[in-house]
Amino acid sequence: xxxxxxxxxxxxxxxxxxxxxxxxxxxxxxxxxxxxxxxxxxxxxxxxxxxxxxxxxxxxxxxxxxxxxxxxxxxxxxxxxxxxxxxxxxxxxxxxxxxxxxxxxxxxxxxxxxx
Amino acid sequence: xxxxxxxxxxxxxxxxxxxxxxxxxxxxxxxxxxxxxxxxxxxxxxxxxxxxxxxxxxxxxxxxxxxxxxxxxxxxxxxxxxxxxxxxxxxxxxxxxxxxxxxxxxxxxxxxxxx
Numbered sequence: 001x002x003x004x005x006x007x008x009x010x011x012x013x014x015x016x017x018x019x020x021x022x023x024x025x026x027x028x029x030x031x032x033x034x035x036x037x038x039x040x041x042x043x044x045x046x047x048x049x050x051x052x053x054x055x056x057x058x059x060x061x062x063x064x065x066x067x068x069x070x071x072x073x074x075x076x077x078x079x080x081x082x083x084x085x086x087x088x089x090x091x092x093x094x095x096x097x098x099x100x101x102x103x104x105x106x107x108x109x110x111x112x113x114x115x
Numbered sequence: 116x117x118x119x120x121x122x123x124x125x126x127x128x129x130x131x132x133x134x135x136x137x138x139x140x141x142x143x144x145x146x147x148x149x150x151x152x153x154x155x156x157x158x159x160x161x162x163x164x165x166x167x168x169x170x171x172x173x174x175x176x177x178x179x180x181x182x183x184x185x186x187x188x189x190x191x192x193x194x195x196x197x198x199x200x201x202x203x204x205x206x207x208x209x210x211x212x213x214x215x216x217x218x219x220x221x222x223x224x225x226x227x228x229x230x
Binding site: 002004009034036041042043044045046049089091101102103104105106107108 | 121124149151156157158159160161164208210212218219220221222223224226
């Protein structure tokens with residue numbers, strides 16, 4: 001039973017355009033979400049997070065949107081750059097991130113930004 | 116702040132041998148550390164929760180006698196894969212909830228290959 005789903009295994013976007021990565025979840029208790037990216041042969045890099053009290057969080061080129069009623073979140077990258085090419089994972093927690101609740105991860109979406 | 120060091124980054128070992136993976140928080144105290152693993156094209160899956168000064172909590176299906184976890188101090192947790200088999204080949208990563216606040220800090224991960 002996959003509680004966090006990334007239904008698109010891959011996505012290709014032209015450089016300079018917007019990349020939109022999607023994530024759906026089923027557990028209504030989740031109240032903290034994050035995105036991280038992973039390059040081949042490297043460790044994961046935290047990107048951005050959002051708590052359920054917000055519906056949007058922005059950090060530079062990265063914006064995460066949360067739609068609690070639809071149990072859906074998305075990561076927007078604009079403008080996309082070739083260096084953004086990586087696998088992006090979303091994760092969720094049933095805690096505000098301050099406690100000891102584990103994260104539940106999606107399978108990832110491989111983003112390719114074409115120059 | 117919130118730096119986590121995980122070693123080794125990659126390791127190749129022979130079947131039947133044991134491998135120890137270290138996860139060290141460099142600038143904060145971690146009473147809890149999560150150990151995850153990821154098989155190809157799968158999500159990061161929680162293996163166990165490491166608790167400082169007490170026994171680790173293992174997820175269903177994870178053999179506690181095979182994956183030994185020691186969390187003897189507030190800055191160090193180790194995962195030892197004993198009698199490794201090729202099917203243990205995976206990406207292992209520690210994830211630490213940040214104390215006193217919000218979010219998580221990721222180790223850099225360990226790519227284990229058992230031959």
